[in-house]
Amino acid sequence: MQDQMVVHNPMGYPPKVSGKPLAPRLDTLNGRTVYLVDCRFDDSDILLKSVQAWFTEHMPAVKTVYKPISSVYTKDDPATWQEIKEKGDAAIVGVGH
Amino acid sequence: MFLTVTKSVVRMNGAPQMRQVYLPHPVMGKTHEEIKAYVFGISPISGKSVMQEVVEGLTQPLNEQDRKGLTFARTTPRLCEPATEDALQQQFLDNNWTDKLPVVLPTLERVAAMLKHTSRKPDEVVGHHAATHFREEWECTVEQVAVNAVMAGARPEYFPVILAIASTGASARGSSTSSMAGMVVVNGPIRKEIKMNAGTGAMGPYNQANATIGRAFGLLSQNLQGGSVPGDTFMGSMGNALAYASPTFAENEERSPWEPLHVQRGFKADQSVVSVFIGMRHMAFTLGLRHAHWRDHLRNLMRGMDPNESPTFLLDPIAARLFQDVGGLKTKKDLINWICENGRMPAGEYWDYQLIQNYQYPRATFGEEPLASKLKAKPDEMIPMWTPEQVNVVVVGGETNGYWRIAGARLAASACVDDWR
Numbered sequence: 001m002q003d004q005m006v007v008h009n010p011m012g013y014p015p016k017v018s019g020k021p022l023a024p025r026l027d028t029l030n031g032r033t034v035y036l037v038d039c040r041f042d043d044s045d046i047l048l049k050s051v052q053a054w055f056t057e058h059m060p061a062v063k064t065v066y067k068p069i070s071s072v073y074t075k076d077d078p079a080t081w082q083e084i085k086e087k088g089d090a091a092i093v094g095v096g097h
Numbered sequence: 098m099f100l101t102v103t104k105s106v107v108r109m110n111g112a113p114q115m116r117q118v119y120l121p122h123p124v125m126g127k128t129h130e131e132i133k134a135y136v137f138g139i140s141p142i143s144g145k146s147v148m149q150e151v152v153e154g155l156t157q158p159l160n161e162q163d164r165k166g167l168t169f170a171r172t173t174p175r176l177c178e179p180a181t182e183d184a185l186q187q188q189f190l191d192n193n194w195t196d197k198l199p200v201v202l203p204t205l206e207r208v209a210a211m212l213k214h215t216s217r218k219p220d221e222v223v224g225h226h227a228a229t230h231f232r233e234e235w236e237c238t239v240e241q242v243a244v245n246a247v248m249a250g251a252r253p254e255y256f257p258v259i260l261a262i263a264s265t266g267a268s269a270r271g272s273s274t275s276s277m278a279g280m281v282v283v284n285g286p287i288r289k290e291i292k293m294n295a296g297t298g299a300m301g302p303y304n305q306a307n308a309t310i311g312r313a314f315g316l317l318s319q320n321l322q323g324g325s326v327p328g329d330t331f332m333g334s335m336g337n338a339l340a341y342a343s344p345t346f347a348e349n350e351e352r353s354p355w356e357p358l359h360v361q362r363g364f365k366a367d368q369s370v371v372s373v374f375i376g377m378r379h380m381a382f383t384l385g386l387r388h389a390h391w392r393d394h395l396r397n398l399m400r401g402m403d404p405n406e407s408p409t410f411l412l413d414p415i416a417a418r419l420f421q422d423v424g425g426l427k428t429k430k431d432l433i434n435w436i437c438e439n440g441r442m443p444a445g446e447y448w449d450y451q452l453i454q455n456y457q458y459p460r461a462t463f464g465e466e467p468l469a470s471k472l473k474a475k476p477d478e479m480i481p482m483w484t485p486e487q488v489n490v491v492v493v494g495g496e497t498n499g500y501w502r503i504a505g506a507r508l509a510a511s512a513c514v515d516d517w518r
Contacts, residue, residue: 002181012321019166042125
């Protein structure tokens with residue numbers, strides 16, 4: 001019969017997670033500008049340009065803007081986020097992998 | 098493949114769910130036609146049209162939780178519920194708190210003994226760790242580092258070294274699909290104080306300090322960053338046996354003809370320092386330096402590497418002296434400069450490497466030098482693979498022969514051990 005032991009928990013302290021609301025949705029995409037954001041990883045460009053081709057073919061009333069992020073995906077890109085806020089109505093972020 | 102991890106990352110960033118659409122995997126390497134067929138086709142997860150889901154994701158109304166986001170707090174109890182040794186070993190295994198090998202259970206007495214070897218308070222914050230850029234950073238205290246050091250089998254006198262490693266925030270369990278491992282080089286007086294090995298077998302399982310400090314680096318990384326669980330907090334496709342050890346060793350300063358790594362990094366020779374490497378995936382090797390073709394042999398080894406890696410040269414003291422005597426490279430800096438001058442490949446090949454496309458090409462187009470200038474090269478122009486800042490040289494080994502290796506490992510940070518005594 002083994003004795004009972006008391007030991008430490010080895011995990012660190014997780015941060016509090018603070019809620020982030022999703023961006024408001026649109027009632028329609030017609031006549032709106034949708035940014036197609038390329039995160040520049042593993043052929044994301046081909047993926048986003050295929051999405052653009054779909055819109056051109058199936059929803060020509062939607063204006064799409066193919067937008068590669070400024071640098072590598074590990075760096076924040078406030079200039080791009082600001083451009084989308086000012087000029088876009090919606091954004092789709094594409095990750096190739 | 099990425100359903101679990103993407104949902105998990107979304108939750109940890111404060112959203113109950115995101116409007117995500119999944120395509121067949123992989124996208125990388127497929128033709129334009131194949132990728133277009135994915136986009137115009139059916140999602141393997143939902144069974145719905147990919148683009149129908151995309152459009153719906155942008156236009157379907159948000160629910161109350163979408164508008165509020167997800168706020169929650171978690172706690173980590175200091176102690177586990179009392180149990181038998183066998184039950185606790187099983188609990189640690191089941192909770193993914195180990196490297197799947199038995200651990201030394203962190204009893205109150207063992208952790209207290211570890212804590213006696215630092216002047217820092219148990220509740221002092223040592224640093225923060227995360228599995229990837231996208232996951233939340235966890236915080237760790239001196240006591241929590243001590244718990245993991247005990248689990249690894251480290252002796253209490255090793256504790257300042259382990260604290261210094263933890264203070265860098267570098268993870269030996271980074272969640273890259275490339276399956277990375279960590280590596281630690283120790284310099285200065287602490288090497289002898291705790292009897293680390295810099296000589297014969299230094300990188301192998303032959304020295305308690307080397308072995309257990311490396312294991313502690315791995316365990317503290319996974320437990321203090323919130324886990325390293327395949328499919329969630331670890332996405333390394335093949336895994337990496339080097340991650341069992343996180344190779345940790347002392348530089349053989351006494352037998353090296355060159356200045357030690359920590360002095361190169363701006364520390365004084367009598368300071369004790371850890372230099373923590375990440376992204377270690379492999380090592381190439383060869384023996385000696387032959388007068389006629391050593392330059393070709395070295396170029397061949399370098400061309401075998403992915404240019405996105407950072408090369409760390411690990412030289413037995415015999416090999417280091419051969420680089421001086423045969424190669425005429427009198428200092429580490431001479432060797433590093435030679436490597437950068439001669440480690441070249443055609444620009445067309447360089448920019449076509451997938452990892453260069455992922456990590457260097459975007460920076461080049463952003464105007465970051467010297468990458469932006471490299472991008473202007475013609476496809477057949479030979480361009481350097483690395484800059485001197487990316488290359489490191491460490492002398493280690495017992496002079497049983499003049500072997501040398503190139504590890505693909507990036508120096509993440511150095512930290513002074515003396516600050517943690």
